Amino acid sequence: MSKFAIEVQGLTKSFNGKLAVDQLDLSIPEGIICGFLGPNGSGKTTTIRMICGLLKADAGQGTCLGFDLFKETRNIRKNIGYMTQKFSGYHDLTVRENLSFISRLFSIQNREETIDQTLEKFALTTRQNQLAGYLSGGLKQRLALACCLIHQPKLVLLDEPTASVDPSARRDFWEILYQTAAQGVTILVSTHYMDEANRCQELIYLSNGRVLAQGSQQQILHSSNIFIWNIYSQQIDYAYKILKKIPLIQNISIFDQTLQISSKHPKAGDLTQMILHKEGIFATVTSHPFNLEDAYVHLIAQPKKIYL
Ligand SMILES: Nc1ncnc2c1ncn2[C@@H]1O[C@H](COP(=O)(O)OP(=O)(O)OP(=O)(O)O)[C@@H](O)[C@H]1O
Ligand SMILES: [Mg+2]
Structure with missing residues (x-):
């Protein structure tokens, strides 16, 4: 595998003739938490979906975890966790059933034991029989993160994971992200919250589908010259x-x-x-x-x- 978890060049995508992502170059080193910032409609979700192999780029090339974005999408999907911008769990299934469904999709061994451990890790054990649709915003996002991490991915792509989460629940959420990153997992997280940007080792600023700046917080601050x-x-x-x-x-x-x-x-x-x-x-x-x-x-x- 390359030393970059994500490496893409010239990634481009249009919808109905309108550019959403415009010749994007990205290199995200392994094992870091990288923040993905940019105004509404700047192309964050589109980029994440192309990196996941869920959306085919019109042009460009690249790898995700060393797998080709165009030819090895199955391998990419097996090895990553993707948390969508809107809750993608099943409202009509319980917390445990949601985890069970995902663990079957990924053919996880020792399924029941893994689910028990995941429930424990995400403090969801007492909620396991509750329907996901009735969880609070914070718990829903915690379940979505649990679903995203249960198969122990090497790379996690989180699309505005705390958009409807209160500040205290957001802190708990980030605690789990730090624990995950400490195990060597690369995390790309899109956010509009600057306190979350402050928690990232590296930042990418996107506008109109183009990268405006990428670097550490210090590099971004020093280079802005304002x-x-x-x-x-x-x-x-x-x-x-x-x-x-x-x-x-x-x-x-x-x-x-x-x-x-x-x-x-x-x-x-x-x-x-x-x-x-x-x-x-x-x-x-x-x-x-x-x-x-x-x-x-x-x-x-x-x-x-x-x-x-
Ligand atoms: N499936 C689609 N069909 C048509 N246009 C789309 C589609 N997906 C995205 N777009 C357009 O592409 C552009 C980039 O959208 P995208 O969702 O990637 O932005 P974003 O940075 O994630 O925005 P937000 O912060 O609001 O989530 C927008 O103009 C959007 O309307
Ligand atoms: Mg988005």
Whole structure:
């Protein structure tokens, strides 16, 4: 097997003549948790489905766990776990029956014992006879993850796995992901949550079906080359109207009584202070540390690939 769990070049897919994934190159090393970020419709699910061998690319090439994306899809499907964006378990089956069904599909040996261990590991033993359709959002996702991992895959593809999960249940979910990764399993997880992005060793930012940036958190933060300031003022609405017109400011957002601005220019904070002062607005401008959410907003606003 190559040292990359996933390696694809030029992967392309259109639906009804509209590009969903556009000449995508990806290299995801084995054994890491990799976050897959991007706006709605940027092509995350389509990419994941092509990597799984569930959707055939129009063009490109690549391997998943060393298996060819086009010729060895059966081997890929046997060795990966895929958790779909919407709950794909059976609502009319109990928790145990869902696990039993999946373990039959994968011809798992010692089926009942494996199911018992899985129920225990995912804290679902007391729920095993409950219909999946009546589980809470958090438990449903935990069952979906259990179904995804029961056959001990080497690579797990999770498509927004915690979209309807409360913060506490999300922490439990990530605890299981860390335990799984510690066993050498590669995890690709798509998410819109920046706290989840913070938990990943490597990040891929996607927009309009293209990779905008790929690298570690530090690489992404250092390469973005953007500065952020917080502006406190009693006249926040007026300040917003003024600053909105200044081309030097790349992005402007309101957080309660604070405006946050970003710019590529290191002196944009001083300049903002001067402009507001000239307009008769009293404001305090302070520099703000740059984080992954800022990097996301910046990258999406300026779609050009950054090589790290
Ligand atoms: N089966 C399909 N038929 C037609 N268009 C599709 C199909 N699947 C995806 N698309 C289109 O391809 C583009 C990429 O969609 P995709 O679901 O991959 O994005 P995404 O990044 O997963 O979005 P989200 O964050 O909303 O889940 C979108 O414009 C979508 O409408
Ligand atoms: Mg999606």
